[in-house]
Amino acid sequence: MNTTFFGFAVLLFLGTVLAVEGLYLYWSSRHGPRAKRFAARIELGSADAQAKVQPLSILKQRMLSDSPLIVRLLSDIPFVHSIDSKLRQAGSKMTVGRFIGYTCAAAVAGLAIGSALALSFVAQLAIAGMLAVLPWLKVCRDRSQRLRQIERQLPDAADSIARALRAGHSFASALAMLSEELAAPLGAEFRIAFDEINFGVSMNTALYNMTERVPLDDLRYFVIAVLIQRESGGNLAEILSNIGFIIRERLKLFAKVRALSAEGRLSGWVLALLPFVVIGVLSILSPGFIKIFWTDPAAEKLAGLCLGLMTLGILWMRKIVRIRV
Template sequence: MNTTFLTFAVLLFLATVLAIEGIHLYWMSHYGAQAKRIAARLEFSSTANQGGGQPLSILKDHKLSDSQWLVQLLADVPGVHTLDRALKQAGMKITVGRFVGYTFACAAMGPVLGVLLSLKVPVQIAIGCALAVAPWLTVRRKRSQRLKQLERQLPDATDLIARSLRAGHSFASALGMLADEMAEPLGAEFRTAFDEINYGVSMNTALHNITERVPLDDLRYFVIAVLIQRESGGNLAEILTNIGYIIRERLKLFGKVRALSAEGRLSAWILALLPFVIVGILAVLSPGFIKIFWTDPSAEKLAFICVGMMAVGILWMRKIVRIRV
């Protein structure tokens, strides 16, 4: 084999390897993870040395959206923080911006279905509004389920803290044990509070933050009892044991009320769904009979009146069968 060609091939291979290595080193030094950490530390140091900068917080910053311009737009909308709090209470990881996008996407399905089914504009608007409410109803349902699960876990949590206090542990270490041993979602909430305390947040602030994240009356009683005991003294283990007993008895009473009102709730569901089921069956068996409700003007007005009266009846039945304990 020609020696010159072999030497050229070896040199070309070495040049290619060195070029790739040089590009890799350049990328890592400017855009790698270590370079980003160094840049973040330098930016943090420069910000900390400026006197007129924003006050630093050790609490985690929560963004309303991944897009900066959408964050600035949502920041001025009233009620956006209430929606953000509801998403966090539901245990959903999506941001407010993404939730708004889902809402607009569902609302846009109304005109699309209206065009495909040749419906009139008022019907399209009504379908779009009904579909736009679907994401919020999903959030409320998940939030209610999560809060109920938290409420069921709370008596066991108070008993665990009381046993830890009787064993000689401090209240802060009892919170850490609770965060490690309690299942989700209550364990995650107390883990957040325990981390806040370790990072320097005061005990009172960390406990108040729990009540903001979890709006349960029983949890507020728990926090109030702990704060009063820290100010005035007393047997905290006995207090927490009594709180756990009261919560369990209230849950038992609530279960009895639900069992006694099950027939009424089932009747309400049947009365609420029966008109829509009948309309659906008639639309399949006799399309011409139902078609009059969106072709004749008088029938359209009558349909809107009927839907409005059914909505009022559903809300009234819901108020009757919901019994607070």
């Protein structure tokens, strides 16, 4: 092999490699990730950017959906953030986009069932509406159970913090110990508040965020007592012990009222479910007799009127047996 040709090939290879490397370095210095970070920092440091940019938050933001497109679509809907707040209070990891997807799927399933049964369009819409409400009812049920469980844990939590303060610990360290010793869900909420404080969030903001995640009046009283003591001073351990005693006594009174109103609530459930049970039994035993409700227009109007009166009666009985303590 010619030595000159071999040397030329080697030099050509090295020149190509160096040219490619130079082009890569040039592109990286202008458009690479590090260059973008530097440009963003310089822009944030400028006066114009500081006047326009929103203040950054060190708190973790909850996403409305896993898809950026769906997030942009949901951001313009006014009640989306309310749904997200209910999901967060229920302790659900489901996003708003997935929740709306489940709701739409349930409505479509209701329409398909009504079409398969050859029902009228009004009956199909009624079935679709009832099935579409099921995901929301599930969220409300989980939220109610979670808040009730937190309310039962709160007196013990107040007593534990009071004992920790009497032992000489600070309020923040008492939160840390309580987050490790107390079971979920209240222990997890205290852990989130303690982590926010560790990351630099003020005590007032961390406790306020906890009341947003857990909308309980007893927890608000607990937070208000802590914040007032931080401003004006006083024996916080004694205050928390009194709050724990008051919450415990209130829960006892609520349990007594609930036991006394159990008969009225049971009567309400029986009166509300009895017509649907009768219609279901008649649909099985005598389909021709009950078919008039789905075919005759007058029967459909009468059924709609009955449903409206039943709804009014259920709401009225619920108002009677629901006693706030």
